[in-house]
Amino acid sequence: MSVSTMSEARTPLFEPYGLGGLELPNRIVMPPMTRSRASQPGDVPNALMAEYYAQRASAGLIVSEGTWISPLGKGYAWTPGIHTPEQVAGWRQVTSAVHAAGGRIFAQLWHVGRLSHISLLDGHAPVSSSAIQAQGVNVFIAERDGTPSFVQASQPRALSVEDIHAIVDDFRQAARNAMAAGFDGVELHAANGYLVNQFIDSEANDRTDEYGGALDNRLRFLGEVAQALVEGTGSKDRVGIRLAPLTTLNGCVDADPETTYTAAAKRLGEIGVGYIHIAEADWDDAPHMPTAFKQRLREVYRGTLIYAGKYTVERANAALREGWADLxxxxxxxxxxPDLPERLRKGAALNPHDRDTLFGGGAPGLTDYPALAAKAA
Structure with missing residues (x-):
């Protein structure tokens, strides 16, 4: 091994990491990405999805695409659930393939809240913290003839306190279902304008009861769901939470995000969840997340911190060396x-993705991208 190769191998991104009882071979995470390939009817994970995830098993950790926890939690066509026995069995096929390929995979548990459409919910209105419509936000649906289209999210109804408690129970059961399906843990989607985010962010929550108003109240639902996931998995180490402090995606805005999300991280640290996964805004004119903010999160939360948002190998290694990120x-x-860790380690060129095949379809644009060895052959 040359001196340069030895130096590269010692860069933090390619070092192993202990996440609870899991030994990750590197610090590279494949984050959740909606691909809309679940089998119909029933939104059931399938063999094609199993192949897709198994191809990417060299990641230190895979987090599955968002998987809805209950029928009212669904917000996009052809996305998988983890609510029915058939869906659990389908996910078991996925986790078995990933484990056989040497990987580790968490299920991202998802309730979209107001970011849905009545056509996806059997004619029911979406639910949210408040009866505030996500104006100008489109969701992905299938027309009657099966063609995909985007439509304005429907007007939601505000959840009652009894409804909120029932959804907390749904999350608990979804965590149990995920463990039964063979996942190594679960990640709560509390980012990007979905239901939990609709309680956290001040401009999406106009409640006047114990779930609205003061910051402590707006964080109550987050805390209750996180605790339910700990109970459902049976382990704090096997629970992660995804947050997006600065994104305004899907219409969720907070008046003081640094204060709000520092308090959220502190609460999650008190519960003892295994990791927090921070989604930085990644569009071209997105707000910058200052390093000082990241350091504040590290100060109040001592568990594993994952960051996502247009990272290069150089930026990733700098973040890991500076200590405010772990993965x-x-x-x-x-x-x-599919072999991204190897490509990053070797500095190899990356395949570009085809935007037209990101959502829906079959194998093209999902499992047919070549690995380095295949390209060389």
């Missing part, structure tokens, strides 16, 4: 590069 997630590069 780095690479989203879109994993779409077209």
């Amino acid at each position: 780095i997630a690479f989203g879109r590069p994993f779409v077209a590069n």
